[in-house]
Amino acid sequence: MLTEQYHRDGFYCPIGVMSEGRAAALRGEFERCETFFKEHPEYGSMGAYPHFFMPWLDELIRDEALLTPVRSLLGDDLLVWGVSFFIKEARTTSYVSWHQDLHYWGLDDVYETTAWIALSPASKASGCMRFVPGTHLTGDREHADSFAEGNLLSRGQALLVRVDESKAVDAELEPGQMSLHHGRTFHASNPNTTGERRIGVAIRYIPASIAQADGTRTMASLVSGDDRYGHFLLAPRPNSFAAPADIARGREAEKLKESILYQSAAQRGRRHHAAA
Numbered sequence: 001m002l003t004e005q006y007h008r009d010g011f012y013c014p015i016g017v018m019s020e021g022r023a024a025a026l027r028g029e030f031e032r033c034e035t036f037f038k039e040h041p042e043y044g045s046m047g048a049y050p051h052f053f054m055p056w057l058d059e060l061i062r063d064e065a066l067l068t069p070v071r072s073l074l075g076d077d078l079l080v081w082g083v084s085f086f087i088k089e090a091r092t093t094s095y096v097s098w099h100q101d102l103h104y105w106g107l108d109d110v111y112e113t114t115a116w117i118a119l120s121p122a123s124k125a126s127g128c129m130r131f132v133p134g135t136h137l138t139g140d141r142e143h144a145d146s147f148a149e150g151n152l153l154s155r156g157q158a159l160l161v162r163v164d165e166s167k168a169v170d171a172e173l174e175p176g177q178m179s180l181h182h183g184r185t186f187h188a189s190n191p192n193t194t195g196e197r198r199i200g201v202a203i204r205y206i207p208a209s210i211a212q213a214d215g216t217r218t219m220a221s222l223v224s225g226d227d228r229y230g231h232f233l234l235a236p237r238p239n240s241f242a243a244p245a246d247i248a249r250g251r252e253a254e255k256l257k258e259s260i261l262y263q264s265a266a267q268r269g270r271r272h273h274a275a276a
């Protein structure tokens with residue numbers, strides 16, 4: 001059911017992965033981390049590979065409730081390529097433009113899935129993700145960088161093709177539920193019109209067989225099975241919160257990845273498939 005629907009539509013949701021109580025506890029952990037980084041600007045950004053230095057997040061990316069459905073799509077040997085928080089404050093104009101994740105990531109194959117976990121309600125009103133079914137099968141499409149104000153994407157990247165929004169499906173999630181989406185599925189999200197923050201954690205899973213197309217070994221976390229390929233530098237697990245060496249590793253990893261994200265489109269992917 002999950003695999004069939006995912007391969008047909010390019011996404012699947014909702015999947016319950018934890019109780020509401022645990023989601024509230026993780027939200028608490030997240031908000032404590034936010035406060036810590038606000039109060040300690042000398043520690044830098046909490047956005048650079050946060051799972052390298054937040055033990056609760058390192059545990060979440062390895063949680064069996066997440067891994068079991070991901071294994072059914074990508075196999076047993078899994079790496080986490082990246083983790084991002086997507087926060088929309090209450091009653092704000094932040095949004096995400098229509099895009100395909102894989103367009104910019106410089107990976108040499110399309111077998112990637114994002115697990116997006118809601119730590120607060122992700123409803124139509126709070127700006128949940130929206131997906132256009134079947135678009136993961138339409139290949140790698142042209143995008144342009146807009147750097148538009150309010151766009152949560154790093155460079156405001158947006159698809160240049162017309163997106164038929166009448167076909168878009170709202171991926172509404174309760175706290176503790178997740179969606180899975182393919183990196184080529186057209187997706188976007190609208191502003192949060194509610195009085196509560198919308199907090200999501202996006203975890204990017206890849207099979208260990210995938211590599212950066214230009215051969216760069218960026219950093220990743222082995223979360224299931226074995227890595228028989230060595231395409232990535234494997235990061236150690238954090239022992240404590242915000243250990244300076246772990247934060248420095250995250251910053252180093254971010255620098256390596258940025259050099260790839262900003263490469264020209266012409267240098268991307270050796271073996272992108274038209275369909276996944």
Ligand SMILES: O=C(O)CCC(=O)C(=O)O
Nearest residue numbers: 086096101129189200202
């Ligand atoms: O959180 C959002 O609204 C968008 C997230 C997204 O684009 C992604 O996880 O790929």
